[in-house]
Amino acid sequence: MSVKLATPGVYIDEKNAFPSSVVAVPTAVPAFIGYTEKTTRNGQSLVNAPVRISSLKEFHDTFGRGFIPSFQVRENLSGEGFDFEVGGKSYDVALEAKSRFLLYDSIRLFFANGGNACYVISAGSYYKKVEKSVAVVDPKDDKKPAEKTKVQVTQANAITKSALEAGIEVLRSEQEPTMLVIPEAVMLSKEDCFALQQAMLKHCGLDTKSRFAILDVYDGHSARTYDNKDVITSFRENLGNNYLNYGAAYYPWLRTSIVQSEEVNFSNIANKEFLVEILERETKETIGDGKRAEELKVEIRKIKDDNVNIESLSQTLLMSSGVYKAILDSMRTQLNILPPSAGVAGIYTAVDNTRGVWKAPANVGYASVVTPAVKITHEDQEDLNVTISGKSINAIRTFVGDGILVWGARTLDGNSKDWRYVNVRRTLIFVEQSIKAAARTYVFEPNTPNTWLLIRSMINSFLSDLWRQGALVGTTPEQAFQVEVGLGTTMTADDVLDGVMRITVRLAVSRPAEFIVITFEQKVQEA
Structure with a gap:
């Protein structure tokens, strides 16, 4: 800028000696989309509103906690794969349909594996209110015909593709997120799951070109069968062929320790009458008909009391009933089977922060995991890693002396020499976005x-x-x-x-x- 010289004197003209600098953009900020307990804050809706958090406490304060799942205790007529036996009969504990949401436990797995700042987009609440018609009898005249009236009842919401896709759409207006994770995609039907995962890849590879999708294999808790029902073959055939270098998939699902023993008790059992019947039968078998048995039966019958102290009664039953302990163990085991994507996002974050985005996020230990749901051998991984279609699946394996490791670093575009590796794709995204932001100055x-x-x-x-x-x-x-x-x-x-x-x-x-x-x-x- 020229200085106007009109009045005699000394003038200062400062000039920049150095060019502007490129500021490195964040590389490890995942965006999670899923269902939450709370969907409002200060009177404002949180549905489809990206919220940045940096700790599990912030998630609790903003979105609440996990869904309370419901189980059924039922007789196992096959006599195989049962959870416990009473009186010569086999029984198992089954999770009820529409009684599972994965986002909360996945967020916990994310933070347990090195996760830090992230975005959460609520797709809706766990519950919804519906109107039902009920017959009401006049207490003063029981001979009078019952009148029907409508009442509002609360029931579990259904996970839908449209709600999760809406979260992807609003994410387009956010600049900071660099990863996209939707753990509840695998809770949809197979067709909807693959359609949603294709939308995730399209969002990352076409709409923004600045994000990386971490995908879970549908039914990834099942072992491979190598036939037309094989989970990996189904995943590869239904995922499509577009924008594959903007995503990676991991297999198998994980048996974690995220859900603790105190988080499940008899209140999670829907058919409490049947539970009481079984526990009383166990008491008769193990103790008999004495005074101690009657005292224990009194405690068991409190299960049906809505006003009972749940924690205290649960501890009493745990100390006196092996069947009750087996039921709790079964519930916890089922709830702890989680898809790996959120934990992988945490590993990406930890590796980026300690080594850099250019370090492959592999050969890294997986925290809060007991064991992979499926054991993968050296030979099993050959087809996962290298396949004719190029759709590489990264394995999570157990190694003696090393524990559970992420043992793969390939994108879904495994046949591409340019974009075969996760760290190469993510490094280029990092460099491109950093230079793009700096060049805007000019x-x-x-x-x-x-x-x-x-x-x-x-x-x-x-x-x-x-x-x-x-x-x-x-x-x-x-x-x-x-x-x-x-x-x-x-x-x-x-x-x-x-x-x-x-x-x-x-x-x-x-x-x-x-x-x-x-x-x-x-x-x-x-x-």
């Missing part, structure tokens, strides 16, 4: 060599820092990256006349050593 600046020099210097400085941190490969910066901008190299005279500035950036992104081959050869003994 919009409407003169399209001249001076501006080109400033932009090139700015990008060179940013990439040099990444090279020194190990994100780019090369013994010198010139081998690791190249930045070109200017007339005759990236632009023509027509480009300048049209107001177009073209910048070309070439990168040598580090790739993981996925296969380490060690050759041993015997050497002849020397004299």
Whole structure:
């Protein structure tokens, strides 16, 4: 800027010696979409409203806690796979349909594995109010015909594809999230699950090009059958072929320790009358008909009392009934089977914060997990990792001495040499978005060599820092990256006349050593 010189004196004219800098954008900010206990805050709806949180406490304060699931105790007529026996009969504990929501437990798994800041989008509440017609009898005249009246009752909501898709749509207006996770996608029908996962990939690879989808395998708690009902084959055939390098899938589901023993008790059993009957039968078998048995039966019958102290009675039953303990263990085991995507998002976050987004998020321990739901061997993983379709599935495996590890780092585009690895795709997203945000400073600046020099210097400085941190490969910066901008190299005279500035950036992104081959050869003994 020129200084107006009119009055005699000394004038100061400061000039910037350095170009603007590229500020690194966040790389590990997942967005979770799912159902929550609370859907309002301060009178405002939270449905389809992205909320940023950074701890489990913030989730509790804003969205509440988990859904209270309902189970049925029933006789097992097959005599196989039962949970307990009483009087020579087998019984199992079954989770009722529409009695499971996964977001809350998945968020807990995310924070347990290194998760930090994230966005949560509520797709709706666990419950909904519906009107039902009931017959009301006049207490003063029981001979009078009952009159029907409508009352509001609360019942469990249904997880729908449209509600979860609406969450994806509102996420387009948010700039910060870099990952997309929808754990409850696997609770939909198979067709709706795959349609939603395709929408996730489209959102990441077309609508924003700045996010990465972490997917779960439908029915991923089941072992492979290698036939037309095989869970991996079904996943690959139904996922589609678009935007695959913007997502990764993990298998199998996990048996976790997220749900603690104190979170389940007899109040989770829907058919309490049957539960009381079974526990009384057990008491007769183990204790008999004495005074102690009658005292215990009195306690057992309190299960049907709505005003009983649940915690105290549950502890009493635990100390006196092996069947009751088996029922609680079964409920907890079923609730602790979770899809891995949220925990993987936590691992991405931990690796990004400690090593950088360019480090492959693999060979990393999985916290709060007892065991994978399916045991995967070396041979089993061959088809998961390398397949004709290229849709690689990352395995979660158990290794003696190392525990449970994420043992794969491929995107769903495993046949692409450009985008085969998760860290390469995410590193490019990071570099692209960082440079894009910095280049916005130069919009409407003169399209001249001076501006080109400033932009090139700015990008060179940013990439040099990444090279020194190990994100780019090369013994010198010139081998690791190249930045070109200017007339005759990236632009023509027509480009300048049209107001177009073209910048070309070439990168040598580090790739993981996925296969380490060690050759041993015997050497002849020397004299």
